[in-house]
Amino acid sequence: MIGREDRLWWIAAAGIASLVVVPIGALVVMALQPDDGVSGHILATQGPRYTANTLLLVALAVAVAASLGVIPAWLCTTCRFPGRVVIPAAMLLPLAVPPYLSAYAFADALSPEGTLRATLGNLPAIDVRTIWTAGFVLGVSLCPYVFTCARRAFIAQAPHTLAVARTLGVSPLAGFFRVALPAAWPAIAFGIALVAMEAVADFGVCDYLAVDTLTTGVYRAWYAQDSTPGAARLAVLLIALISAGGIVFCMFLTRDANARGSTLKVEPIALPKALACVCTVVCSLPIVLGFVLPSGLFVVLSLQSDWATGFERSVSIAGHTLMVAAIAAGIGACLASITEFVRLLRPPLAVRWATAVVPLGYAIPGPVIAIGMLTSLLWLDRRLNGVTASLTDDAWKPGLVLSGSLVAIVLGCQTRFLGVAIAPVRASFRQLSPRMLEASRSLGTRPITAFGKIYVPAAIGGMAAAFVLTAADVAKELPMMLVLRPFDFDTLAVRAYQLAKDERLTEAAIPGLGLMLLGLVPVSLLVLFERQPIATDASNDAEQ
Amino acid sequence: MTTNVAMPHDATNDTQDGLDAVGGLVLTNVSASYGKRTLFDRVSLRIAPGEVHLLRGRSGIGKSTLLRIIVGLATQRVGTLALDGRELASDGKTTPPERRGVALVFQDAQLFPHMSVIRNVAFACKERGIDRRRTVDALIESLGLEHRRKAKPAELSGGEQQRVAVARALASRPRALLLDEPFANLDAESAVLVGEAVSTHARRANAPVLAVCHDSYPDCLGVSQTWIMEGGSLSCDNAKDIARPIG
Numbered sequence: 001m002i003g004r005e006d007r008l009w010w011i012a013a014a015g016i017a018s019l020v021v022v023p024i025g026a027l028v029v030m031a032l033q034p035d036d037g038v039s040g041h042i043l044a045t046q047g048p049r050y051t052a053n054t055l056l057l058v059a060l061a062v063a064v065a066a067s068l069g070v071i072p073a074w075l076c077t078t079c080r081f082p083g084r085v086v087i088p089a090a091m092l093l094p095l096a097v098p099p100y101l102s103a104y105a106f107a108d109a110l111s112p113e114g115t116l117r118a119t120l121g122n123l124p125a126i127d128v129r130t131i132w133t134a135g136f137v138l139g140v141s142l143c144p145y146v147f148t149c150a151r152r153a154f155i156a157q158a159p160h161t162l163a164v165a166r167t168l169g170v171s172p173l174a175g176f177f178r179v180a181l182p183a184a185w186p187a188i189a190f191g192i193a194l195v196a197m198e199a200v201a202d203f204g205v206c207d208y209l210a211v212d213t214l215t216t217g218v219y220r221a222w223y224a225q226d227s228t229p230g231a232a233r234l235a236v237l238l239i240a241l242i243s244a245g246g247i248v249f250c251m252f253l254t255r256d257a258n259a260r261g262s263t264l265k266v267e268p269i270a271l272p273k274a275l276a277c278v279c280t281v282v283c284s285l286p287i288v289l290g291f292v293l294p295s296g297l298f299v300v301l302s303l304q305s306d307w308a309t310g311f312e313r314s315v316s317i318a319g320h321t322l323m324v325a326a327i328a329a330g331i332g333a334c335l336a337s338i339t340e341f342v343r344l345l346r347p348p349l350a351v352r353w354a355t356a357v358v359p360l361g362y363a364i365p366g367p368v369i370a371i372g373m374l375t376s377l378l379w380l381d382r383r384l385n386g387v388t389a390s391l392t393d394d395a396w397k398p399g400l401v402l403s404g405s406l407v408a409i410v411l412g413c414q415t416r417f418l419g420v421a422i423a424p425v426r427a428s429f430r431q432l433s434p435r436m437l438e439a440s441r442s443l444g445t446r447p448i449t450a451f452g453k454i455y456v457p458a459a460i461g462g463m464a465a466a467f468v469l470t471a472a473d474v475a476k477e478l479p480m481m482l483v484l485r486p487f488d489f490d491t492l493a494v495r496a497y498q499l500a501k502d503e504r505l506t507e508a509a510i511p512g513l514g515l516m517l518l519g520l521v522p523v524s525l526l527v528l529f530e531r532q533p534i535a536t537d538a539s540n541d542a543e544q
Numbered sequence: 545m546t547t548n549v550a551m552p553h554d555a556t557n558d559t560q561d562g563l564d565a566v567g568g569l570v571l572t573n574v575s576a577s578y579g580k581r582t583l584f585d586r587v588s589l590r591i592a593p594g595e596v597h598l599l600r601g602r603s604g605i606g607k608s609t610l611l612r613i614i615v616g617l618a619t620q621r622v623g624t625l626a627l628d629g630r631e632l633a634s635d636g637k638t639t640p641p642e643r644r645g646v647a648l649v650f651q652d653a654q655l656f657p658h659m660s661v662i663r664n665v666a667f668a669c670k671e672r673g674i675d676r677r678r679t680v681d682a683l684i685e686s687l688g689l690e691h692r693r694k695a696k697p698a699e700l701s702g703g704e705q706q707r708v709a710v711a712r713a714l715a716s717r718p719r720a721l722l723l724d725e726p727f728a729n730l731d732a733e734s735a736v737l738v739g740e741a742v743s744t745h746a747r748r749a750n751a752p753v754l755a756v757c758h759d760s761y762p763d764c765l766g767v768s769q770t771w772i773m774e775g776g777s778l779s780c781d782n783a784k785d786i787a788r789p790i791g
Contacts, residue, residue, distance in 0.1 A: 157657070164654045166641035167615050168668035168716045178667075182658045267618065 005447055010351045013342040016335050017354035019414045020361040023372025024239065030232035030375060039230035042221050047237060050217040054200060054241065057135050057213055061199035062192050064139020069146025070188060072283040074176060077154040078162060080268040081276035087283045089527045091147045094290025096519035098476040098493070099141040100204025101512050104500045105294035106137055107209065108301075115297060134211045138202060140289045142195040147286070148526075149191030153184035159268075172269060193249040200242060201365035203479040204493075208500060214238040219367040219479060228375065235368040242363050295516055301509035310510040314492070318514050321475050321491040324406065325518075328413035329421070329471035333463045335414060336421035340429050340459075341451050344437050359419030366416060370483035373412045377403035408484040413474045420473055421466035428462025429455065465525060472522040476515060492518075567628040568592040569614070569720050569752040574623030576609050583609055586623065587778040589771060591720075591752035593628070596743060596766050599756045601773030607756045608651065610773070611722045614754070615648040616641035627720050627752075642671075647718035651725045653705040655697040661708050662693045668716035683711040687737050702729035710738050714745050721745065723755040727762070739765040 075081070076088050094102075107128045109116040161183055165175035181188075206216045214234055222231035271279060302310070339355050347355075361369065378400075385397040402408060432455070433439075440450045456463070478493045485494065492511040499508035573586040583606030591597045601607050612618040614625060616632070616639065624634035627646065632639045655664050665683060669676040684690060687707045697705055706729045713721060721742065727735045739762030746753045746766070761767070772779050 160654060161656055163617050163641070164650065164656070165667070167617070167644075167646065167648045168712065169642050169645075169671040170668065171642050174671070179656055183656060185658070 006345055006347075009338075009342050009345055009447060010347050012338055013347065013351050014354050016339050016414075016418070017357050019411060019418070020357055020364075021354075022376050023369055023412075023415055024364065025372075026376045026379070027232045027235045027239075027368065027372040030229055031236040033229060036227070036229055038225065038227040039221075039233050042217075042225065042227060042230035043233045043237070046212070046217055047234065050212055050214045050234065051237065051241065053131060053211060054213040054215070054238075057131055057138070057202075057206070057211065058196045058199045060132065060135020061138035061142060062195050064136055065143040065146045065195040066188070066192060068139065068143035068286040068289075069191060070150045070181075072286065073147050073150035073154055074180065075279045075283055077151060078159060078172070078180075078269055079276075079279055080270050081279040081283075083280045083283065084268070087280075087287070088147075088151060090287045090291075091283075092144050092523050092526050093287055094141055095144050095526070096516055096523045097141065097291055097294050098204065098478075098515055098519065099138055099198075099202060100208060100478060100493075100497065100500075101298070101515065102141050102290065102294045103134070103137045103205040103208050104496075104505055104508065104512070105297040106133065108505050109293065109297060115300065129210045131209075131211045134202075134205050134209045135199075137205050137209075138199050139195070140286060142198050143286050143290065145194040145198075146188060146191035149187045149194075150184060153187035154180060157183050189249065193245075196245060196249075197242070197363050200238070200245070201363075203365065203367055204497060208497075214241065215365040215367055215479075218365070218371065219483070222367070222371050222483070228371065231367075231371050232375075235371065238365065238368060246363065295513075298509045298512045298516065301506050302513055305506045305509055307510070310507055314495070314510045314514055317490050317492055317495050317511060320489060321493070321514075321518075324409055324413075324481075324491060325471040325474040327406070328410045328417070328474045329467045331410060332414055332418055332421040332470040333425070333466040336418060336425045336466050337451075337456060337459060337463055339418070339422060340425050341447075341455055344429070344455075345447060359422050361415045362417065362419030364416065366412075366477060366479035367483060369412055369415045370480040373408060373415060374403055374483060377408050377411070405486055406489075409481065412480045412484050413470075413477065416477070416480065417470045417473050421470045424462040424465035424469065425459050426462075428459035432458050468525055469522050472518055475518045567750075568595070569754065570626045571610075571614070572624045572626075574610075574613065574625065575621045576606060576613060576618070577621060578606075578609065582776055584773065584776045584778065587773075588623075589778060589780075591754055591769070593750040593752055594746050595768045596746050596753040596755065598761070598767050598770040599754055599773060600758070600770060605773050606776075607773055608724055611648055611724055611754070611756060614720070614722055615646045616644050617648075645719035647713035647716050647721055649706075649709050649713045649721075649723040649726055651728065653697070653702075653709040655700075655705055655708055655712070657697050660694045660696055661689060661700070664697070664708055665711045665715050667712060672716055674715065674717055679715050679717075680711075683715055683741070686741050687711050688734065703731060703734050706730060707734060707738060710741060714741060717749060718751060719749070720751055721753045723753070723757075725756055725758060727757065727760070732762075735760075736762045736764055738762070 072087065072091065076084055108114040110126045110128045111117070112125055157180070161179045162172060162175045165179045166172065170178065200213075201215060202213070203215050203219060205211075206213050207219070212220075214237060218231045218234045218238065221227050221234055339358050342351065343355050381398075381400050381403050384401070385399070389397050436454060437447075437450055440454060441447070445453075475491070476493055478497055481491050481494050482497070485491070490498075492515045496508045496511040496515065499505070499511070569589075569591045571590070572588050574588070575585045576583045587610075589597075599607050599610070609618060613620045613633075619638060620633065625632045627644065631637075632644050632646075656667065659667070662680060662684065666676050666680045668674075669679060684693060687710065689704065689707055689711065692700060692704055692708075695704075697708070700708065706726065710723070710726060713723075723742065726738055726742070730738060742753060742755075743764060743766040745751060755761070755765070755767075769780060
């Protein structure tokens with residue numbers, strides 16, 4: 001029998017889902033309204049170009065990330081060369097550097113007035129503000145996603161499938177293309193989908209390198225062209241594109257997703273010295289391009305800047321950043337736990353759909369969510385002001401309490417990053433038996449008691465991971481902060497962006513380094529998480 | 545140091561002196577360890593062309609390691625290994641697995657998960673220049689897998705997977721065939737099909753066959769010799785052959 005308390009949980013889940021559904025729904029409603037002249041013009045004149053650029057950017061980023069991710073993953077799994085044990089952990093370091101910081105670093109390093117040319121002298125001029133540079137920067141920054149997914153799949157199956165192929169007369173190279181790559185494809189496709197999603201959603205890199213995509217177009221239509229309906233129409237086009245990509249991805253993911261692990265122990269292939277050195281260089285390339293180069297350049301630039309003033313300014317901005325990140329991540333971890341707990345209560349189909357919708361917010365670009373959230377909250381603010389005005393005879397109106405305060409940022413971050421928080425919480429809940437809740441209820445325990453006494457303590461590690469991962473993402477988030485922040489409220493990301501846009505990269509170095517340091521926290525967690533297969537791998541080496 | 549060996553056909557003398565003259569699979573004074581533990585020390589054996597030998601012993605004693613050394617997936621500490629007069633491994637020099645011509649049927653089948661039965665069986669035909677259609681079709685039929693041609697490994701039972709693994713190994717026309725517990729997942733009828741296919745291959749291709757087998761095996765396998773691995777040594781004693789043939 002369904003109790004009243006169960007219904008309250010379902011309502012809570014529906015409320016959480018509304019954080020995703022309402023902003024997107026608001027944009028769709030706005031996009032369907034009659035043409036105001038401007039929005040139709042924007043869509044007709046800019047839509048095709050933005051779409052073509054977005055698709056080309058995704059293709060470039062995916063090509064670079066796949067090359068820099070799959071090849072090192074394969075080499076680290078199957079061959080023996082110097083650095084083989086350390087490189088997999090170091091490959092996660094580029095994730096600590098937000099792509100827009102990498103873009104600032106590459107642009108500075110290669111531009112005519114940049115640091116690299118100043119050091120090395122007369123080099124041929126390179127136009128860095130192109131879609132090719134943007135694709136390259138995104139590919140370099142995001143290649144750890146492909147690397148991690150590919151490596152996990154290769155560890156699970158490549159050594160033994162390759163060994164079997166070799167006993168049947170197939171060379172290691174042919175075995176890679178005929179056996180290992182197709183067998184690992186579902187996992188690699190997942191990594192590629194993450195890269196594609198991030199590339200579509202990118203604002204910072206494209207805006208800085210002057211590449212017009214749908215995401216930057218949404219922001220420009222709203223901010224520069226002052227056309228919220230135009231932004232809404234572009235946003236709906238963008239969501240349609242993401243949905244189509246999602247369908248294609250699901251078709252690829254489900255295909256052949258039947259790979260299994262094996263207990264067969266296989267020795268890594270011993271390479272000649274010269275070839276082993278080449279492998280070390282190839283596998284180090286993403287780390288150098290994605291982490292060493294941008295962080296090194298930012299360190300050099302920060303040493304050139306007025307450290308005392310810059311640091312003092314950055315401390316107060318870092319305080320804002322940490323505050324927003326902590327509030328948004330704390331609420332996110334709690335909402336993620338509630339969402340996952342509701343799934344265990346065997347809710348009706350509508351509620352199950354609602355809980356399934358929640359993680360999808362991560363696929364929606366920041367500017368789209370920000371404009372959708374702002375539109376929704378402005379509507380609520382107007383209603384609230386109307387009600388208070390009628391109750392107090394126009395004596396008092398609360399003003400923009402929702403859309404003009406931190407509430408907007410916190411809610412926007414829930415929409416975008418609840419998917420990030422849900423993943424570790426779900427993993428923790430899965431460690432408990434699915435019958436645990438039924439067993440506790442059969443003993444007379446209420447769901448709220450089971451949640452507080454069984455599930456939260458069991459998932460505390462997952463909730464902590466959710467908090468850290470979400471906080472890091474919130475701290476790095478740029479477009480939502482640009483749109484939703486209250487007046488005179490900067491975060492490190494916003495500050496670095498504004499200074500870099502003004503060509504004051506030296507001053508942007510300190511907030512940039514602050515962001516990188518924050519980014520290293522979740523990367524350290526990931527390294528710890530990834531240590532098990534790496535350690536197993538290394539111990540296999542030792543055994544053999 | 546003693547040589548832990550008891551040779552049928554006076555193989556002790558054959559192994560070195562007759563390496564070029566005598567074909568088949570010849571192991572001479574091969575030692576292997578796992579970490580710091582010595583699995584076996586200076587063992588020798590010879591399997592004449594076309595003969596089927598069994599290898600028995602307790603779990604974890606090193607039988608599978610010996611097969612992996614022969615196929616080239618593990619390296620012996622010392623000793624030499626030759627097939628049909630050609631040295632495959634000795635003194636740190638080793639021929640890579642893909643160039644040995646030795647196929648191994650793994651204990652857990654190890655089928656390629658993304659390929660259908662027919663693609664798994666035909667996997668090695670291209671590399672070896674084998675007429676794919678005739679060879680693969682004949683093997684699939686002889687092992688009773690006609691109705692499972694397009695199935696993926698995940699859709700097969702354990703016994704079917706094992707038969708596909710045997711078919712795949714035979715389709716590569718190996719010069720020597722190794723089998724690790726090939727009858728473990730098979731019912732009596734399937735075991736007979738596998739036994740016949742293996743013995744037919746051994747006879748026709750004149751290939752030596754070594755099968756690790758714990759329990760029963762089909763009579764049609766035509767076993768001519770049984771080796772016992774015990775206490776780090778290898779002995780040949782048919783009196784210890786306690787497993788009963790099937791059928």
